[in-house]
Amino acid sequence: MSTSTPAQLARAIDAQRTVLRVKGLSRRYGQLVALEGVSLDVLPVEVHVLFGENGAGKSTLISIVAGAQEPSAGSIEGHGRPCRFDSVATARAHGVRAVFQEFSLVPHLSVAENVTLGEEPLNGWRLLSKGPERASVQGLIDQFGFDLDAGARVSALARGKQQMVEICKALKRMPKLLILDEPTASLSGRDTQALLALVWRLKEEGTAIIYVTHRMHEISLLGDRVTVLREGRFVKTVPADTSSDELIRLMSGREIVALYPKPRAEVGPVRLSLENVTLAPQPGVMQVTNASVEVRAGEIVGLAGLVGSGKSEFAQACFGLRRLTEGRVLIEGVPVSIKGPADAIRHKLWYSPADRKHDGLMLERNSRENIALSGLAAGPSRGSWLRPWQEVAYLSELASAVDLSAGRLNHRVATLSGGNQQKVLLAKSLVQDVKVFVFDEPTVGVDIGACMSIYRCLSELSARGAAVLLVSSNLPELMGLTHRLLVMSGGRLVGEFKRGAFDERRILERFF
Amino acid sequence: MSVASLSGSFEREGRLSSVVPDIVDQPVRRRTEVFRRLIVNRQAIALPAMFVVASVVFTLGSPNFGTLNNLTNVARQSVYLLIISLGQLIVIVGGGLDLSVGSVVSLTSVASAMMSVVFAACPDTPLLALAAGLGTGVLIGALVGTINGVGVSVFRIAPFMMTLGISSVLFGTTLLVSGGVPVYGMPPLLGEIFGFGRLAGFPVPAIVALLLVAVTYIVLEWTRFGRYLYATGGNARAAELSGVRTHRVCIAAFMLSGVLAAISGLLLTARLGTGGANVGASMPLDSIAACVISGVSLSGGQGRTLTVVLGTLLIIIVQNGLNLMQVGAYAQSIATGGILILAMALARR
Numbered sequence: 078m079s080t081s082t083p084a085q086l087a088r089a090i091d092a093q094r095t096v097l098r099v100k101g102l103s104r105r106y107g108q109l110v111a112l113e114g115v116s117l118d119v120l121p122v123e124v125h126v127l128f129g130e131n132g133a134g135k136s137t138l139i140s141i142v143a144g145a146q147e148p149s150a151g152s153i154e155g156h157g158r159p160c161r162f163d164s165v166a167t168a169r170a171h172g173v174r175a176v177f178q179e180f181s182l183v184p185h186l187s188v189a190e191n192v193t194l195g196e197e198p199l200n201g202w203r204l205l206s207k208g209p210e211r212a213s214v215q216g217l218i219d220q221f222g223f224d225l226d227a228g229a230r231v232s233a234l235a236r237g238k239q240q241m242v243e244i245c246k247a248l249k250r251m252p253k254l255l256i257l258d259e260p261t262a263s264l265s266g267r268d269t270q271a272l273l274a275l276v277w278r279l280k281e282e283g284t285a286i287i288y289v290t291h292r293m294h295e296i297s298l299l300g301d302r303v304t305v306l307r308e309g310r311f312v313k314t315v316p317a318d319t320s321s322d323e324l325i326r327l328m329s330g331r332e333i334v335a336l337y338p339k340p341r342a343e344v345g346p347v348r349l350s351l352e353n354v355t356l357a358p359q360p361g362v363m364q365v366t367n368a369s370v371e372v373r374a375g376e377i378v379g380l381a382g383l384v385g386s387g388k389s390e391f392a393q394a395c396f397g398l399r400r401l402t403e404g405r406v407l408i409e410g411v412p413v414s415i416k417g418p419a420d421a422i423r424h425k426l427w428y429s430p431a432d433r434k435h436d437g438l439m440l441e442r443n444s445r446e447n448i449a450l451s452g453l454a455a456g457p458s459r460g461s462w463l464r465p466w467q468e469v470a471y472l473s474e475l476a477s478a479v480d481l482s483a484g485r486l487n488h489r490v491a492t493l494s495g496g497n498q499q500k501v502l503l504a505k506s507l508v509q510d511v512k513v514f515v516f517d518e519p520t521v522g523v524d525i526g527a528c529m530s531i532y533r534c535l536s537e538l539s540a541r542g543a544a545v546l547l548v549s550s551n552l553p554e555l556m557g558l559t560h561r562l563l564v565m566s567g568g569r570l571v572g573e574f575k576r577g578a579f580d581e582r583r584i585l586e587r588f589f
Numbered sequence: 590m591s592v593a594s595l596s597g598s599f600e601r602e603g604r605l606s607s608v609v610p611d612i613v614d615q616p617v618r619r620r621t622e623v624f625r626r627l628i629v630n631r632q633a634i635a636l637p638a639m640f641v642v643a644s645v646v647f648t649l650g651s652p653n654f655g656t657l658n659n660l661t662n663v664a665r666q667s668v669y670l671l672i673i674s675l676g677q678l679i680v681i682v683g684g685g686l687d688l689s690v691g692s693v694v695s696l697t698s699v700a701s702a703m704m705s706v707v708f709a710a711c712p713d714t715p716l717l718a719l720a721a722g723l724g725t726g727v728l729i730g731a732l733v734g735t736i737n738g739v740g741v742s743v744f745r746i747a748p749f750m751m752t753l754g755i756s757s758v759l760f761g762t763t764l765l766v767s768g769g770v771p772v773y774g775m776p777p778l779l780g781e782i783f784g785f786g787r788l789a790g791f792p793v794p795a796i797v798a799l800l801l802v803a804v805t806y807i808v809l810e811w812t813r814f815g816r817y818l819y820a821t822g823g824n825a826r827a828a829e830l831s832g833v834r835t836h837r838v839c840i841a842a843f844m845l846s847g848v849l850a851a852i853s854g855l856l857l858t859a860r861l862g863t864g865g866a867n868v869g870a871s872m873p874l875d876s877i878a879a880c881v882i883s884g885v886s887l888s889g890g891q892g893r894t895l896t897v898v899l900g901t902l903l904i905i906i907v908q909n910g911l912n913l914m915q916v917g918a919y920a921q922s923i924a925t926g927g928i929l930i931l932a933m934a935l936a937r938r
Contacts, residue, residue, distance in 0.1 A: 145830075165830055181827035183820045185890040194820055195832035197813050204811040246831075358625060 095157065096121050096254050096285040097142065097173070102151030104137050111137040114151070115311045117304055119254060124276065124286045124299045126317065129306035129328055130496070130526040135289050136178075138306070139256050142287070143175035144168030172253030176243045176260060178495070178522055184232035189214035191231055192246050217245055222271040236432070237264045237384040244272070248279075255279065256287045261295065262522040264384070264550075267589075273299060291524050293321040329526055336529060337557030338536035340576070344560065345374030347410065348544035349426065349513040354394055354404035363387035363568040365394070367404070370563060370570070372513065372544040377535065379559035380548040383588050387568035389431055392515045392548045396421045396428035408513065422451065427511040429502055431518035431548070433495075437502045440491040444481070444501045445472055447490055452508025472504075478537075479504045480530035496527025503534055514538060515546045520554060532558060552581060564588065635935040636883060636896060639928075640903050647910030654913050661792070667905035668794040669694075670875055672853040674901045675805045675894070676846030677876040682809070683842035684822035684889030685741055685748035690850040690876055692759035693733050694869025697854030699763050701726040702772040702864025709776040718776045726855045727848055733759065734847025738840030756873070763866045772864035783859035794856045801849065806894040818842060823890025879904055882932040903932070 097119040104112040112134040119125045127135045140146045142153065144162035153160055155171050162168040168175075182191050189211040198213070200206040215227040223241045231239060240260060247255060257276070261269045276299055280286055290296065296303060300317030305327040312327050350371040358364045365387045372378045382388040393399050395406050397415040405412050408424050415421045421428065430436035438447050449468055473483040481500040490498055499519060506514060516535065520528045535558060539545050549555050555562055556579045564572040564587040572587040574580070627634065647654040673690050680687040701722040708718035733755060740751040786793040809815040820828035821835045829835050850872070858864050883900030885892030907928055911921045 166832060181824070181830040183823035183827050183890065185823045185886075186816075186819060190816060190820075191827075194816070194828065197816055199813065203813075204807070205813065205816060207811075 094121060095119065096123075096155070097287075098154040098157075099138075099142065100152050100154070102138065102141060102153075103149050104134075104141060104146065105149045110309055112141075112148075113309045115306065115309075117311075117314075119285045119287060120301075121285050122280055122283060123301045124280050124288050124317075126296050126300040126303040127287060127289045127306065128291075128296070128303050128324060129312075130524040133306040133328070133524075134309040135306055136258065136494075137309075139175060139258060139287060139289065140177070142168070142254075143173060143177075143256055145175070145177075169250075169252075173256070174247040174250075174252040174254075175256035176240075176247045176258060178258045178262065180239055180243055182231050182239055182242055182246075184230075186231060187211075187227070188218075188225060188229050188231060188234075188242050188245075189227040191242055192217070192227075192249060194246075196249075214245070217249060221245065221248070221275050224267065224271075235385045237268055240264055241268060241272070244275075251282075252284060254285045254287065256289075258289045259291065259522050260288075261290070261292065267383070291528070293324070296321075296324070325525060328524075336525070336532070337554075338533055340377055340536065340558065340560050341375050341540050344376040345542060347371050348374050348408065349395065349546065350407045350410075351391075351395055352405050352407065354391065354406075355402050356390060356394055357400040357402050359399075362390060365391045365399075365565075365568045368565070368568075368570045369404075370546070372546050374512075374542045374544055375539050376561070377539050377545040377547055377559045379555035379562040380546060380565060381550075381552060381555050381562055381584065381588070382565035384550055386565045386588075388548050388565040389517050390568075391565060392517055392546060393428065395426060395513075395515060398428070422509060422511070425510060425512040426515070427506045427509070427513070428515040429506050429517060429519060431521065433498050433502050433521075437505075438490045438498060441489060443487050443489055444476075444493070444497075444504075445469065445486040447501050448472055448475060448486075448504045448508060451505060472508075475504050475507050476500075478507065479534050480527075496523045499523050499527060500530060503531055511543070513544045513546075515548070517548045518550060519547070520549070520551060528554075552584065556581065556584075633884075635932065636899055636903065639932055639935070640899060640906075643903060643906055643910065643928075647906065647913065651910065651913035654910055659909070659913070663902070663905055663909050664795050665792050666909065667902055668792075668798040669853045669857050670872065670879065670905060671798050671898060671901045672801055672849050672856070673872050674876040674879040674897050675801060676849030677880050678885055678892055678894065678897045679805065679809070679818065679842050679849075680748070680846045681877075681880055681885050681887060682822050682889060682892045683818045683839055684825060685839065685842060686752065686877070686887070687737065687843065687846045687850075688749065688752040688873045689733060689737060689756040689759060690846065691869035691872040692756040692763065693730055693847055693850035694854035694857065694872055695866045696733075696759045696763045696766075697726040697729050697851040698858040698861075698868050699767045699772055699864040699866060700729055701855055702775050702858055703766070705776050705779060706772060706774045709774065715776050715778045719778055719782075722775075722779060722858075723855055726851045726858075730847035730849070730851025730854075731844050732847070734844035735840060737847065738843035741843065742836040742839035760866070767864065767866055769866065773862075775858075775862060775864070779859045780862050783856055784862065785860070794860070797852070797856065801852070802894065802898055809894055814838070814841065819890055821889075875904060878929050882929060904929075 095118050099115065099117040102112055102115045115134065115138055117138070127138065129135050137146065141148050142162070144165045144167050147163060153162060160171055162171070162173070183194065186194070192214045193210055198206050198210050211227045218225045218227060223245070225238055225241055231242060234242070244260065260272055264272060273295065276286060276288065288299065296317055302314055303317050303319065303324065304314045305312040305324065307328060307330060315327070352369050354365060354368050356365040363385055368391055370378065380388045380392060390399055394401060395415065397417040397420055406415055407413065408426065413424050415424065418428070434440065445468060449472060469486065472486055476483050476486055479500045481497060481504060485493060485497060490501060493501065503519065519531050523531070535545060535547065547555065547559060560576050562574045562579065562584065563570050564584060566588055572584070574584055653659055673694070676690060677687055704725040705718045705722035708714070708721045737752055737755055740746045741748045783793055788796055809818065817828065817833045817838045820831070820833055821838045825835050854869065857868055861868065879901040880892060880897055881887065882903065883892065883896040885897065907925055908921065911924055916924065
């Protein structure tokens with residue numbers, strides 16, 4: 078805190094004005110220590126950023142503050158008075174609301190119905206008054222500047238839009254303290270801007286905000302102070318204008334040389350090409366029209382665009398997950414007919430899905446089974462019998478290749494942090510002989526440490542001659558890793574940029 | 590980036606609105622568009638379409654099918670399954686499943702018949718006998734439903750197992766109470782009113798069923814409880830975090846299902862004039878089938894009242910039509926099952 082200004086110190090001394098003060102908070106799960114003696118204070122008119130790798134205890138800390146978990150030790154004070162948050166409802170009564178990464182939305186209900194859930198407006202007959210309900214929620218949405226229809230069904234919305242529904246839900250009663258857990262992780266473009274502007278405005282209006290993020294530019298843009306956690310322990314609270322190198326050093330406890338490994342210099346022959354692909358129309362999904370891409374051996378090609386621009390659907394086309402009405406898929410120059418994932422894997426092509434929880438992993442099974450699943454036919458357990466011990470030996474090697482500690486192989490995937498889950502997903506793609514990889518949002522909601530492991534792994538794949546198509550909503554990541562970058566908008570490819578000519582502004586312009 | 594650059598991106602957003610219509614206003618190729626819409630909405634179309642097809646086939650296959658007399662018959666036959674399907678709908682929407690509805694029907698039938706027989710001993714108070722029978726039935730339904738609900742929500746037993754277990758318990762109880770023989774000697778008033786009675790020309794059971802359909806519709810669509818039911822079935826954790834007391838919702842859903850099954854059992858007893866242990870045997874599966882062909886998702890959170898009415902009618906019409914076409918009972922069972930599977934294949938998501 079040596080860099081704090083006198084004004085900040087003066088504010089900190091005034092305990093009455095502290096919105097939230099957490100002292101010596103610990104949380105243990107049996108032997109496992111998730112949080113150990115962490116302290117934090119949040120001032121009014123402040124965006125307090127929590128920063129740390131996955132597993133550093135950020136999620137545990139905010140779920141305790143939000144009342145979703147109880148601490149094993151430590152105390153919480155709100156406005157100088159001790160309080161005990163034994164449930165989400167109690168925390169809410171104290172004006173604390175949280176938007177978690179795990180959505181708590183009911184998929185089959187509409188946006189408006191989700192937002193008012195638990196506090197529905199009733200008419201004189203004690204029946205639901207649906208019209209006013211929808212109008213008031215739409216008003217709320219418009220006020221926040223989100224692009225969202227209150228009548229839409231939540232299950233039909235993309236992840237980013239669902240995130241906004243969550244935020245509307247948290248803000249229908251103006252909270253005193255708002256906790257946002259990586260709110261922009263699944264947003265892109267316009268919605269991110271709207272969200273950041275909203276956070277800014279909320280702060281100006283007097284709401285204190287705890288903001289968990291991995292994105293450096295959000296820290297410098299929004300944050301006032303940053304509290305860094307590492308391995309469940311409090312490291313330091315620093316002002317937000319601390320350099321990102323310093324923040325990363327605090328977070329990881331080591332110096333970090335470069336975030337993005339340099340792409341391989343020369344590329345080989347064309348491995349994958351999609352020619353003039355047009356996909357069959359589906360309701361609620363952007364129709365991809367006449368899109369072509371070529372990926373060469375050793376090359377990483379980026380596919381950028383807004384959420385819902387059709388970039389995921391395009392990528393899924395080569396894995397047989399979408400029906401092509403026109404165009405064809407060629408692997409090493411030979412046209413192939415891919416009817417489904419099994420066909421694609423036979424052609425040495427792999428697609429890693431964006432939504433690890435729904436499409437990627439069996440959450441209730443351990444990492445070992447998850448990783449081995451698609452390689453059962455090829456790995457140590459080939460044939461009809463499983464050989465779990467050989468699997469363990471083989472998979473430990475794979476796990477170390479993606480920086481997943483071997484001990485985690487026997488953990489249930491549901492108990493792993495987002496970063497480790499994503500590493501499991503990445504390891505899944507390595508168990509079979511694959512020459513073309515398609516990664517869809519491989520770093521969504523993942524901390525910088527895990528991101529670096531994933532980046533390193535992607536670049537090693539390309540260095541060994543694999544062709545990689547990287548779909549991502551994170552533009553800096555694409556610009557850091559790829560040889561070439563294509564932009565998709567409205568289901569069409571609208572721009573191509575070579576590595577030397579990457580220009581964030583010009584690329585972003587193509588998004589809209 | 591600073592706030593200034595934030596507002597800069599808002600300006601870019603302004604351009605977005607001028608771009609969007611280009612994407613939306615794609616040229617509509619008429620016939621393919623109509624075809625596409627049909628495919629997209631096949632779930633909504635499948636049920637009415639099958640309804641129409643079944644009606645046409647049976648009208649052609651049997652001259653008696655389309656007569657007013659037979660249609661009244663269909664309406665009367667469908668009452669019992671319909672009421673149970675409404676209960677099943679409520680439970681399934683809430684994320685459960687109720688296999689005990691059949692046993693509730695049996696137990697209600699036997700118990701209410703026995704109660705009315707007891708009270709019929711004093712012939713001066715026919716209404717008392719009636720009330721005793723009805724009260725016993727409804728009470729049993731509510732009690733069984735509550736037990737189911739508590740088992741599922743508080744003790745976290747899978748609904749399938751909980752209601753299967755209860756079903757066995759009830760069936761045993763029914764046989765024990767009745768000694769395995771049908772109960773006779775019920776007051777005639779019961780049958781006169783609730784079995785064969787007419788009000789303004791309409792069969793009383795059908796009126797009861799229609800009233801219950803209306804009540805179910807209002808409860809599911811227009812009350813807070815209904816909304817909580819959809820929320821609990823759709824995502825119980827989310828509902829709980831939003832302040833919904835999901836345990837209560839679950840118990841209430843099973844209770845309603847129990848009560849509705851009991852009402853159906855009472856009407857059936859009134860119609861048959863006896864209480865028997867086997868009257869409800871096919872009800873659990875028939876009611877689940879009626880819900881599923883109506884687009885009710887077995888994973889909860891989805892399903893509409895009025896389509897379930899249609900789904901139930903379809904099942905009854907198929908049974909009725911096959912009867913009229915003099916298809917034997919064994920072949921009928923094969924045909925009904927096949928048609929159900931076809932309906933679900935057409936209505937798949």
